Structures are given as C-alpha cells and as structure tokens.
Ligand code: GUN
C-alpha cells in the first residue's frame with residue numbers, strides 16, 4: 001500500500017508499506033547479486049533491495065538454498081526484497097528457458113515480497129509492429145501472473161519501446177488490473193546512449209496513464225545524476241546495479257557525473273572512502289578491495305542524492321534541484337527542456353502553494369509550471385477595459401510604487417477610466433497588483449539582469465494583451481526595457497484599488513470566477529496585522545468571513561465564508577463529495593479519507609481550500625486538499641482532505 005506525503009511537480013514523497021515494513025519513497029533499491037558477497041547495503045540506508053530470481057533459478061545450488069531458506073536469508077537482507085524475472089536476460093540473450101507462470105511461482109516459493117512477470121523489454125526504436133506484438137505478450141503475461149500469484153505483491157512493467165501511444169496503452173491496461181508497483185521498462189539502452197530526451201518521452205507517456213496511487217519504478221536507472229529528473233517525472237523507485245558495475249570499472253558516481261579513478265588527483269566527495277583515501281592509495285590496492293571501496297562511495301553518494309531529492313520535495317524546491325542536475329550534461333539539459341513541454345500534465349499534480357520561494361535559474365524557469373498556471377488562472381479575473389503596465393519595484397509590489405511614476409506611453413491616444421494595474425516582472429510576466437501578496441508573487445527571486453529569452457517572453461505577452469484591452473499604457477521604463485515602441489505620451493495613471501478590490505481579486509484567482517463577489521459583498525470590516533500591514537481577517541456585519549494566511553496570502557474561508565462560496569459557486573466547483581457513511585465524521589470536523597470520496601471538482605489541486613459536501617450537495621465541512629483531483633479519486637485509502645471545520 002502506498003501513501004503520498006509531500007508533492008512537487010509530478011514528484012512525491014511517500015510511504016510504501018510492504019508487509020510489516022514501511023519504505024520511504026523515493027527509494028533506491030541496491031541490486032544484490034545472488035551468490036556474490038556484497039556490501040552491507042542496509043548500513044548505507046537501503047530499506048528495500050532487488051535481486052534476480054532467474055539467476056537464482058538457473059543455479060542448482062542457489063535455487064536449492066533459496067527454496068530452503070527463502071530469498072531474504074539467501075541474500076542476507078531482512079527487509080523487503082523485490083525480485084526481477086529474467087526479462088533482462090531475455091533482452092540480452094534473446095531467449096530463456098522458463099515460462100512466465102514458472103518464474104512467477106518460483107518467486108512466490110522463495111518468499112519474494114514483490115515479484116515480476118516475464119515482460120518483454122522491446123528495445124528503443126524497434127519496428128512499430130514488433131513493439132505492438134511484444135506488448136500483447138507482456139500484457140498476457142501480466143494477466144497470467146495475477147492468476148498464478150497467491151500473496152506476493154506484483155510488479156507489472158510498462159513496455160512499448162519509444163512509441164508514446166503504446167506506452168500509454170500499456171499503462172492504461174495495466175492500471176485496470178490489480179498490481180502493486182509499475183516499473184517502466186526497457187529504458188537501459190536509452191540511458192547507455194545518453195538519449196535522455198527519449199527517456200523523458202517514454203516516462204511521461206507511461207506516467208500520464210499510470211494510476212497515481214501506485215509507486216513507479218524506473219528500471220535500470222541507477223545513476224544519481226538522474227534521480228531528481230526522474231522523480232520530477234513521477235518515479236518513486238530506482239534500482240542500482242550501477243554502484244557495483246561502475247566500481248568494477250574503477251568509476252566513481254556523483255550526482256553531477258562520473259569520474260574515472262585514473263584521472264583523479266582528488267577524491268570527489270566527503271564520504272568515508274573519499275576522506276580516508278587518496279586516488280593514489282586506491283590505485284595501489286588489490287582489485288577486490290578497491291572495487292568494494294569505490295562501490296561504498298557509489299552507494300554513499302546515491303543514497304545522499306535520494307535523501308536530497310526527498311528533502312527538496314518536502315521543501316517545494318524540486319525543480320531548482322532538477323535544474324542544477326540537468327546542467328551537468330547537455331543531453332540532460334535536452335531532457336529537462338523536453339520535460340518542461342509537459343506543463344499541462346504537470347500542472348494537474350503540482351501543489352498550488354509551497355514552502356519554498358520560486359528561484360529563477362535561467363530561461364528554462366519561464367516554462368515552469370507555476371508560470372504556466374499563473375497565465376491560465378489570470379483568466380479567472382474579470383476583464384477591465386484598460387491595462388496599465390508598471391515597472392517592478394521591490395516586493396510586495398503595491399507597497400513600493402513610487403510617488404512619481406515617470407512618463408507613460410500608449411500606442412494611440414486613450415480615453416478610458418477603468419484600469420487594471422499590473423506589474424511587469426520575471427518570471428511571471430504580468431502580475432495584477434491586487435495579487436502581489438499571493439503565492440508565488442511575493443515569494444520569488446530573479447536576477448536583475450535580463451536575458452534575451454525573458455525580454456522576448458515579456459514582449460510576446462504584451463503583444464497578446466493588445467487584443468484583449470481597449471487600451472494599454474506602459475511606463476517609460478517598461479517601454480524601453482522590452483522594446484515595445486509605444487509612442488504616444490499619456491498622463492501617468494492614478495493608482496487606486498481598495499482592500500475590497502484586493503480581496504475580490506485574490507478570491508477569484510484562488511477559487512475561480514465569481515468567488516470574490518460571493519465572499520466579499522457585505523459591509524466589510526478588515527483587520528490588518530499591526531506589524532506587516534497585511535490583511536489578516538475579514539468580517540462582514542461582525543461575522544468572520546475569512547482569514548488570510550500569512551505565509552502565502554491564501555484565503556481560508558470561515559464557516560460563513562464557505563457557505564457563501566457554496567451557495568454561489570455551481571456544483572461541482574471547489575467541492576469534494578463524500579458518501580453517507582462519512583457524513584457524520586465530516587460534520588464533526590474529522591479528516592476525510594479517500595475511500596469515502598465519491599466525486600470532486602477536476603480543478604482541485606494539492607493545498608487548495610475545498611468545500612466538503614454530501615451527495616445532495618449539502619455543505620458538511622471545509623478543509624485543505626492534500627492531493628489533486630486525480631489522486632483523490634484514484635486512491636482508495638489514506639487521508640485526502642485535512643478538515644478545518646465541520647458544520648456545528
Ligand atoms: N531491468 C531493466 N529493464 C528491465 C525491463 O524492461 N524489464 C524487466 N523485467 N527488468 C528490467
């Protein structure tokens with residue numbers, strides 16, 4: 001059973017329960033070669049390992065011991081053990097002499113915690129017909145594995161070569177069946193040829209159609225420089241044979257690439273091995289001892305990177321880490337850029353608020369999901385007739401607008417009295433002044449020097465806006481910086497918007513069109529923080545409507561506020577519908593579990609404030625969604641909504 005704890009882009013940290021064990025994900029599973037002495041991987045942080053059932057089966061002595069002792073004792077690991085089926089050998093040698101049913105039963109007989117059916121790893125760029133035919137067999141074998149397993153959990157590998165439609169078909173069919181983990185297979189040849197761009201296409205096609213409630217294992221990706229990128233695509237499990245294979249070849253892994261021992265003058269990290277030995281000492285050792293020391297270094301850095309990735313997800317800074325890692329090799333940069341084309345899919349899963357500020361780290365940042373989401377959500381605000389574009393000052397912008405705004409320009413003479421004020425800034429392009437305290441507009445940093453991509457980004461946004469407003473006026477500074485060529489000198493605008501305007505804009509932006517009018521209609525009393533001057537509480541006729549969260553400017557509706565939203569936003573907007581059984585619990589303000597949810601608004605994202613209703617659309621409670629709509633509906637266990645208050 002899998003539970004999500006924290007999310008960032010498509011990445012998630014979670015707990016994967018296997019029997020009595022709980023494995024923290026993303027997790028790295030060292031490959032243990034049966035019959036060879038290995039390092040004590042547990043002491044490096046391994047909570048789960050993987051070994052090969054086919055190799056055990058083929059060796060009379062190992063098979064005998066495995067059947068007698070069980071696989072855990074055979075390989076000397078008392079936590080969860082995953083076994084692979086021999087598919088890899090099938091891919092390498094073309095043929096193997098065991099049936100799918102036999103290898104699945106054998107894995108169960110030796111006590112594997114998670115077994116694997118005999119999928120066919122079709123290589124990249126295979127002829128389409130072959131990939132399709134292989135896929136049929138892989139799916140048949142997956143079904144057969146389900147019918148022959150008893151208690152063992154099952155992997156079911158997504159295949160389909162480099163054909164996105166085949167990967168999607170495979171993922172969709174497997175997700176309808178009762179598997180526990182979905183490996184993504186046949187990517188090793190892509191890794192070996194540095195074809196990370198195709199890796200992105202393959203993984204994203206698979207992940208798009210896999211159920212978010214099951215962990216995904218990127219098979220054969222053991223190099224730590226790939227972990228952050230793969231996790232950002234939604235992968236939860238990795239296996240590493242690399243730590244030993246690279247060590248055998250005197251190569252040291254690091255999160256930014258590989259070092260050959262004979263080129264090293266200095267050891268590359270601060271692990272025990274690197275601190276206690278020089279490259280020259282290692283060179284002088286006998287082969288076995290050197291291999292074990294390098295393998296130890298490789299495991300240290302691999303587990304350190306997995307921990308760093310988990311921390312980044314919890315902080316909400318995973319993409320900053322991906323950005324750093326993908327600058328280690330031009331092919332990785334290609335992959336990162338490819339990933340940024342999947343904004344629509346990523347947006348569905350990315351939380352709407354995070355702990356970390358958004359850092360602009362280069363033109364790629366302009367394509368990050370926060371920027372994409374902002375431009376989609378801008379449509380939630382009502383349109384004014386005219387638009388004023390101001391230079392960006394310090395954040396929050398509205399508090400730093402200077403007395404003297406300087407010169408203003410337009411394309412043609414203007415006569416308009418209804419203006420929307422927006423600040424022009426990187427990376428979000430245009431930010432309505434009313435939203436300047438909302439996440440992530442006061443929580444982001446970008447360099448003061450502009451790159452060409454940012455310049456073009458801004459000027460193309462402004463070009464598009466020209467069709468949407470009767471008139472646009474820009475400050476002289478914006479006009480010059482972004483080469484807009486506005487010629488007519490106009491009067492500087494008189495910037496004015498009320499606290500109510502601010503609240504209405506934030507509500508529309510956060511909950512959707514019309515929410516602002518619903519919430520902030522009455523005779524408002526607004527309480528501000530003495531220290532920061534920011535709005536903290538809003539009352540209407542002495543009744544609390546909402547509080548504003550200091551960390552991200554989000555509106556947290558009170559019971560009254562939630563009732564106002566509920567009565568003015570049409571079903572199913574902002575709603576999570578729970579069944580009869582859970583109704584009394586919801587009313588008492590107890591948290592909502594996935595198994596009680598029947599339906600929900602498709603626009604709900606993790607960290608959104610939501611309305612909890614019954615099947616008759618009666619408001620039962622309000623809460624914060626921990627997951628997005630796809631996840632809420634896919635999971636059948638675990639908490640999905642943190643309830644704030646029930647109907648008293
Ligand atoms: N190990 C690396 N790639 C694969 C794959 O595609 N299938 C299986 N079963 N194991 C693998």
Ligand code: ZN
Pocket residue numbers: 268269270271272273274275297300
């Ligand atoms: Zn080291």
